[in-house]
Amino acid sequence: MKNTFAENIVDFLQQHDPFKTVAFTDLLDIATQSEIIYLEKSKRLFKINDELHKNFYIVHSGIIHLTKIIDAQETLISKCYVGSIFGLRPFFAKNNYALNSIANEDAVVYAIPIVLFKPLLAKYAAVMDYFLESFSEQSKSTGENYQNLKAISEAGSESELTDFSYFQELEYDKNPLLLPVHTSIASAAKKMVERNSSVAIITQNARISGLLTDADFRKKIAFGTLNLEADCSSIMQQNVTIVEESISVAEAQLLLLKNDTNYLCVTEDGTENTRIKGMISERDIIKSQSNNPGVLIDEIRKAKNFEELKYIHSKYLFVIQNSFTKNIPIFHINNTAGGILHTIIEQNIKFCIEKLGTPPARFVWLALGSQARKEQLVLSDQDNMIVYEDIAADKHRDVKFYFVQLAKLVISNMELLGYKPCPNEHLASNIKWCKSLSDFTAIYSNCIKSPGENMSDFSGIFFDFEYIYGEIKIKDSLEIAIHQNLANNKIFFDYIGNQLLKLPQPLTFFKKFAVEETGINKDQFNLKEKGLQFYIDAARVFALSYNLKGINSTFLRFKQMAISDAKNAEKYLDFAENYIKLQGFRAKEGILNDNDGAFIDTNKLSKIDKEELKKSLMAIDDIIDLIKDKYKLTRFS
Amino acid sequence: MLSKIFNKEYPEFWKKYTDSFKNPATKYVVISMETSGLDTDKDVIMAIAATSVINNRIILKDSFEIFIQHKAFNETSLDNEFITVSKVDKITESQSVEIILNYISNSILIGHRIDFDIEMLNKLLSKLKLGKIRNEAFDIEAMLNKILETNDKMYALDEMSNILKMPVSNRNSVADDAYSIALLFLKMKDKLGIR
Numbered sequence: 042m043k044n045t046f047a048e049n050i051v052d053f054l055q056q057h058d059p060f061k062t063v064a065f066t067d068l069l070d071i072a073t074q075s076e077i078i079y080l081e082k083s084k085r086l087f088k089i090n091d092e093l094h095k096n097f098y099i100v101h102s103g104i105i106h107l108t109k110i111i112d113a114q115e116t117l118i119s120k121c122y123v124g125s126i127f128g129l130r131p132f133f134a135k136n137n138y139a140l141n142s143i144a145n146e147d148a149v150v151y152a153i154p155i156v157l158f159k160p161l162l163a164k165y166a167a168v169m170d171y172f173l174e175s176f177s178e179q180s181k182s183t184g185e186n187y188q189n190l191k192a193i194s195e196a197g198s199e200s201e202l203t204d205f206s207y208f209q210e211l212e213y214d215k216n217p218l219l220l221p222v223h224t225s226i227a228s229a230a231k232k233m234v235e236r237n238s239s240v241a242i243i244t245q246n247a248r249i250s251g252l253l254t255d256a257d258f259r260k261k262i263a264f265g266t267l268n269l270e271a272d273c274s275s276i277m278q279q280n281v282t283i284v285e286e287s288i289s290v291a292e293a294q295l296l297l298l299k300n301d302t303n304y305l306c307v308t309e310d311g312t313e314n315t316r317i318k319g320m321i322s323e324r325d326i327i328k329s330q331s332n333n334p335g336v337l338i339d340e341i342r343k344a345k346n347f348e349e350l351k352y353i354h355s356k357y358l359f360v361i362q363n364s365f366t367k368n369i370p371i372f373h374i375n376n377t378a379g380g381i382l383h384t385i386i387e388q389n390i391k392f393c394i395e396k397l398g399t400p401p402a403r404f405v406w407l408a409l410g411s412q413a414r415k416e417q418l419v420l421s422d423q424d425n426m427i428v429y430e431d432i433a434a435d436k437h438r439d440v441k442f443y444f445v446q447l448a449k450l451v452i453s454n455m456e457l458l459g460y461k462p463c464p465n466e467h468l469a470s471n472i473k474w475c476k477s478l479s480d481f482t483a484i485y486s487n488c489i490k491s492p493g494e495n496m497s498d499f500s501g502i503f504f505d506f507e508y509i510y511g512e513i514k515i516k517d518s519l520e521i522a523i524h525q526n527l528a529n530n531k532i533f534f535d536y537i538g539n540q541l542l543k544l545p546q547p548l549t550f551f552k553k554f555a556v557e558e559t560g561i562n563k564d565q566f567n568l569k570e571k572g573l574q575f576y577i578d579a580a581r582v583f584a585l586s587y588n589l590k591g592i593n594s595t596f597l598r599f600k601q602m603a604i605s606d607a608k609n610a611e612k613y614l615d616f617a618e619n620y621i622k623l624q625g626f627r628a629k630e631g632i633l634n635d636n637d638g639a640f641i642d643t644n645k646l647s648k649i650d651k652e653e654l655k656k657s658l659m660a661i662d663d664i665i666d667l668i669k670d671k672y673k674l675t676r677f678s
Numbered sequence: 679m680l681s682k683i684f685n686k687e688y689p690e691f692w693k694k695y696t697d698s699f700k701n702p703a704t705k706y707v708v709i710s711m712e713t714s715g716l717d718t719d720k721d722v723i724m725a726i727a728a729t730s731v732i733n734n735r736i737i738l739k740d741s742f743e744i745f746i747q748h749k750a751f752n753e754t755s756l757d758n759e760f761i762t763v764s765k766v767d768k769i770t771e772s773q774s775v776e777i778i779l780n781y782i783s784n785s786i787l788i789g790h791r792i793d794f795d796i797e798m799l800n801k802l803l804s805k806l807k808l809g810k811i812r813n814e815a816f817d818i819e820a821m822l823n824k825i826l827e828t829n830d831k832m833y834a835l836d837e838m839s840n841i842l843k844m845p846v847s848n849r850n851s852v853a854d855d856a857y858s859i860a861l862l863f864l865k866m867k868d869k870l871g872i873r
Contacts, residue, residue, distance in 0.1 A: 045853030046729055046738050052847075077736035079864035102845045149845070149861060152735070 047072035050151060053101060057124035059171035067161060076152040077101075080144035086128070091138045093131040096152035100125050103148025104635075108141045115141070116366040120635070131155050145633065213307065217320035219244050220253070226262065226276060227269040229253060240304055242317060243277045249306055249313045251277030285311030286318055294326050334360065334377045341384045347392055347454060350385060354458050357381050361418055362632050371418075371621050371628070372596055379415025383408070383509055386455065390510045393450040400447070401440045404429035405511035409467060413507035414577070414593045416624065419631030419638045420459040423452065424467040424502055426474040428481050428515050437477075444475050461637075467502065478515055482522045489526040492536035501537065501581055505593050524588055531672075534586055538672040541578045542665060547571040547658040554643045554655075562640045568627050569639035572658055576620040579664045583613075586672075595620055612663060619657040626654060691776045692808050698783040699812055706731040706816075707785040708863060710856035711795050718797045722748055726774070727853035728781060729860055731788070734867075736860045742781060743853045746774050772806055787815040788863045790835055790855070818859055821866045838862055 050072040054060040060068060076096070080086060080103070087094060089110065098105075105121040118140060121127045130138055132155060162169050218241040220229050233241055233253075243251040253273055261267060261276040282300045284293065284307055296305055303323050309315035337357060344350045357378070364374045390406055409424035411417040427444045448469035452462055462468055469475045476484070485503075504523070508516045527533065547566075549555050554566045580598040583589075587605050592598055599617035603610040631638025643651065668674065709728040715721035729741035747768040769777075778799070789795050792815045800810045819833050822841070835858055839846045842865050847854050 044738075044741070045727065045743055045851050046741050046857055049847055049854060049857055050738070072738065074739050076738060077861070079734055079736075079861065081868050147843075147865065 044069070044073055047075075050075060050077075053151075054099070057099070059165075059168040062167040063161060063165055067164070071153055071157050071161070074154050074157055078150045078152055080105075080148045080150060082144055082147050084144050086142040086144070086150065087138050088141050089138055093137060094128065094152075095131070095156070096128070096154055097126065097131065097158070098128040098142075099151045099153065100127070101149040101151055103150075104145045105148055105150065106143045106145045108143060109139070117362065117633075120145070132159075213319050213321040213325045215319040217242050217306075217317070219317065220273060221245070222250050222272060222274045224273050225270045226267065226273050229273040230258065240320065240322070242281075242306060242320065243273060244317065247316065249281055249283065249308065249317055250274065251279050252281045252304060252306070253277045254304070281306050281313075283308055283311060283313055284321070285309070288321070290326055293321055297323060297326070334381055337381055338384050341381070341388050344388055347389070347457075350388055350392075351458060354385055357385070361628075365628060365632060371625050374418065375415050375594065375596070375624075378418055379412075382412065382417060383415075383507070385458075386412075386451070387510045389454050390447075390451050393447055393454070396450065397443065397447055400429075401436070401443050402429045402432050403512040403515065404444060405513065405515040406451075406469070406509045407506040407516060408509050409506050410463075410502040413502075413505045414595055415507070416577075416595065417460075418624070418628040420635070421461070421631075421637040421639075422463045423455050423460040424463045425452070425469045425509075426467070426481075426503075426506070427469040428476065428478055428519060430512070430515060431477050431479050441472070441475065445470055445472060448475055465500065467500065478519065481519060485519070485523050486526045489523070489530055489533045492533050501540075501578055504581055504585060507593055520590060524590065527585055527588070534582065534672045535674060537578075537582055538668050538674050541575070541582065541668060542674065544574055544578070545571050547575075547661060548655065552655065552659075554658075556643065557640070564642070564644075565640040566643045567639060568623065568630070568641045569637075572623045572661075573620070573627065575661045575664060576616060576623065579616070579668060580620075582668065582672075609667060612667060615660060616664060619660045622653060622657045626650075688808065689776075691779055695779040695783060696809070696812070701784060703784050703786050703814065704732070705785045706788050706863070707782050708736075708788045708856050708860040709782070709792070709795060710789060710852050710859055711798065712852045713798055716794070718794070718801055721798075722746070722771075723774075723798050723802060724748070725852045726778060727851070727856040728778075729853075729856055730785065731860055731863065734864060736857075736864070741853075741856075742777065744769060744774050744777060746771055771802060775802060775806055775808070782813060785813065787811075787813045788818065788859060789815065790818050790838075790859050792817045816863070816872070818862050818866065821863075821870060825866060825869055835859070835862075842866070 047069055051065060051068040054063075054068055054072070055065075078086070078098075086098065086105070100121050100123055102123060105125070105127060106117055107119045107121065107127060108115050109118050110116070121142075127142060128138075218233060218236050218238045220232065220241045220243055222243055222245045224232075224243075229241060233239070233255075239255045241253045242249060243253055251274060253276065257276050257278065262269070267276065282296055282302055282305050284296060284305050286307055286309065288296075288305075288307070293305060297303065305321040307318040307321060309318060337353060337360065340353050341350065344353060360381075361374060361378050364377075386406075386408065394400060405428050407413070407426050407428065409426060411421055412423060412425070425448070427448055429440060429444060432440055452468055452470050456462060462470075467474060506516070545555065547555055555571060556564050556566050576599075577595050580595040580602075583602045583606075584592060584598045587602065589598060589601050589605070592601055596617050599613045599620065603613035603617075606613070626641060627638040629638070630636075630641050643654070646654065707728050707730050709726065711723050711727070712725040713721050713723050723746055725743070725745045727741070727743040730737050745768045747770055787796070796811050796813075796815060803810065818838065822833055822838055823829065823831055826841070833841070835855060836846055838844075839858055839862065842862060844858070844861050844865060847858060
C-alpha cells in the first residue's frame with residue numbers, strides 16, 4: 042500500500058546527513074516504522090540513567106538541549122538543531138543514558154527504530170563513516186556541522202566530552218596501572234616498564250593505599266640499600282591526592298599546584314573508600330587546554346582562510362557558553378571573550394585586505410558600541426567605523442571607495458558568523474561612517490559644541506570606540522580632539538544627561554516590570570533598552586566628563602569613577618555590581634536561545650532571580666539622581 | 679417478525695464496531711479525506727487517510743490511506759473519467775467502510791472541520807444501510823479558536839500551521855493533510871489540557 046506519511050519523513054531525511062546517500066526505498070522502510078514525537082518546551086525525552094530507548098532521534102523542528110549534571114548543576118552540553126541526530130547511545134553502549142534531553146522550544150522529533158537502522162550501517166559506507174567520524178577526536182569538522190557531530194559524540198561516549206574543556210570536565214587515564222600492596226619492588230618495576238607507565242597506584246583490597254612513581258625509584262632504590270624483593274609499600278608515597286570524577290580542569294590544576302604533586306587519583310566519590318576510577322596527570326591537563334583562550338587566539342592568527350576562522354569562532358562561542366555554566370565572573374568572561382573577538386575581527390580584516398589589495402592610505406578600523414566595550418557576549422549587532430588619514434582632494438573618491446568596499450566585505454563576513462549589522466547603519470560600509478580624520482574631527486566637535494542639532498544619527502556609541510586594526514596614531518589623535526572639545530563643555534553634558542533621563546522606565550509605578558505591550562515580544566521585558574542602556578549611557582557620561590581615556594568597559598568605568606570621584610565611591614561600586622548582574626541575565630537568555638538576549642520573559646524567572654533583577658533595575662533611580670546632581674540638570678524634574 | 683425489524687441483520691464488522699464502544703477509547707485517530715465537493719448529499723468521498731496518535735506520538739506504522747472507486751451515479755455532477763485513468767489502487771465503497779470502521783473502532787477522531795468528514799461518513803454508511811458514526815471527535819479548528827479566543831473563525835490548514843509555527847509540508851495529498859493535522863493536534867492538545 043502507498044504510504045504517503047512515510048514519504049513525508051523520507052523527504053525530510055534526504056535533506057540531511059548522513060541520509061543523503063541512502064536509497065529512497067531503504068529510507069521508506071525505516072520511515073514506515075518510525076514515530077513522530079511532539080515535545081512541548083522544557084519537556085524531557087530521556088533523562089540521565091533512563092533505560093535505553095529502542096529508537097534514536099532526529100530533530101525535525103525546534104531545538105533540543107542535551108544536558109549533564111556537573112557539580113550538582115544542570116549544564117548544557119550541546120544543542121541539537123533541525124536535522125541533528127541524538128540519542129545514539131543504544132548503538133554503542135548497553136548502560137543507561139548519560140545525558141538529559143530537553144526541548145528548549147516546542148520541538149518535533151522523529152524516532153527511528155535502531156533495529157531497522159543497523160543494517161543500513163553495513164550497507165552504506167558513508168553512513169558508517171559519518172557515525173565513526175564523530176567518535177574520532179581528530180576529526181576536524183567545518184563550523185556548520187560541528188554542533189551536529191558534537192551531539193552524536195556526546196550521546197555516544199563520555200570520553201568525548203572534553204573537546205572544549207578549559208572549564209570542563211577533564212579527560213584522564215581511566216585505566217591506570219594498579220598493583221596490589223604486596224607486589225615486590227622488582228616486579229612492580231617490571232610491570233611499569235611493560236606498561237610504559239611512569240606511575241602505578243598501589244592498592245589494598247581494591248582501595249587506594251599509595252602511589253608509586255619513577256621518582257620514588259630514583260630517590261629510594263638507586264642507592265641500593267633496599268631489598269628489591271621487599272613489598273612496594275615500603276617505597277610508595279602515602280599522601281595521595283584523591284579527587285572525584287567530575288573534576289574540572291581548573292580545579293585539577295589548582296590541586297596539583299597546591300599539593301605539589303604530579304598526579305591525582307580519581308575515585309567514585311573523591312574519598313579513598315570507593316572504587317578507583319582513574320588517574321589524572323599533569324599531561325592530561327596540558328592536553329585539555331588546547332582550547333583555552335590563549336590557544337584560541339593563536340589559532341585565529343594562524344587561520345589561513347575564512348572557513349577556518351568560522352570554525353574557530355564556533356569554538357569561541359563554546360568557550361563563552363561553558364564559562365557561563367561554570368559561573369566564571371562575567372567581568373573575566375567579558376575580557377577574555379572581547380579579546381578573542383577582536384582578534385577574530387582583526388584576522389577577518391586581514392583576509393579582506395588580501396582580497397582587495399593594499400589600502401591606498403593609512404587607516405584605522407574602530408569597533409563601536411558593545412564590541413568596543415568588550416561586552417558582546419551574545420550574538421548582537423556589530424557597529425564600526427573606518428577613519429583614514431587626510432589625503433589630497435583628487436584622490437579622495439578612490440580612497441573612500443576602497444574603504445567602503447573593504448568594510449562591506451568585512452561586515453558581510455562578520456554577518457556570516459552571526460553578528461547582525463547595526464539597524465541604524467552605524468557601519469563603516471555606510472559612507473557617513475567611513476571618513477577622513479579631519480572630517481571625523483569636525484563631526485565630533487560639531488556634535489559636542491552644538492549637541493541636539495547634529496545628533497540625528499550620531500548616537501552615544503560613537504564615544505565608545507576601540508582600536509581593532511590599522512594605524513593606532515589616527516585613533517589617538519581622534520581621542521585627543523574629542524577630549525579637547527569636551528573640556529568644560531556644559532551644554533554637551535546637559536544635553537546627553539537629559540537624553541539619558543528620557544529613556545523608558547524599567548519598572549511601573551507599582552514596581553512591576555514594564556513589559557512590552559505590543560509587537561512580537563509582547564509581555565517580555567526589554568532588558569537591553571530598559572535596563573542595560575541606562576548603565577551604559579551613564580557610565581559613558583561619567584567617563585567623558587572625567588576624561589577617563591582608554592577605558593571602554595562599563596564595569597571598569599564605574600570602578601574607575603569610584604576612584605576619581607571618591608565622594609560617591611560607594612554608589613559607583615554598587616552600579617558596577619548591578620550592571621554585571623543585568624549583563625548576566627542577558628547573556629544567559631542569549632546563550633539559551635541563540636539570540637541577542639535583549640528580551641527576557643520575566644514570568645519564567647525564578648523568584649530569587651526576579652528579585653535580583655528588580656533590585657538591579659531599581660538602582661537606576663540612584664544613577665538618575667546622581668546625574669541630575671552632577672550636571673545640574675534643570676530642564677526636566 | 680418484530681425482532682427482525684429491530685435487530686436488522688448487520689454485517690459482522692458493524693457489530694464489532696458498535697461493540698468496541700463498551701471499552702474506553704485508547705487512542706486518537708487523525709483523519710483527513712478528499713471529497714468531490716462540499717455538498718454532503720451529492721458529493722462522495724474519494725480518498726481517506728488516517729493515522730493514530732498514542733501518548734503524544736504519531737504512530738506511522740498504524741496508519742492507512744485508501745482511494746475509493748466510484749461508478750458515476752449522476753453523469754452531470756460527477757465526471758469520473760479521471761478516476762479510471764489514475765494508476766492508484768482503488769477499492770469499492772463497501773470495502774472501504776469495512777476498513778475504516780475496523781481501523782477507527784472506539785478511538786477519538788481528530789480532523790480539520792471534522793463535522794463535515796463525519797457527515798460524509800454517515801452518508802456513506804446510510805447508503806450501505808448501517809447506523810451512524812458513534813465516535814467522539816475533536817475539531818482542530820475549534821481547538822485553535824479556543825486557544826486564540828476567536829469565535830468561530832475559519833482557519834485553513836496552512837494558516838493554522840503558520841499561526842502555531844509548525845513546519846508546513848509542500849506536498850499536498852490527503853495523507854499529508856492528516857500528518858499536518860496530527861502535528862497541530864499534538865501542539866494544541868497540551869495547551870488545552872486534553873489528555
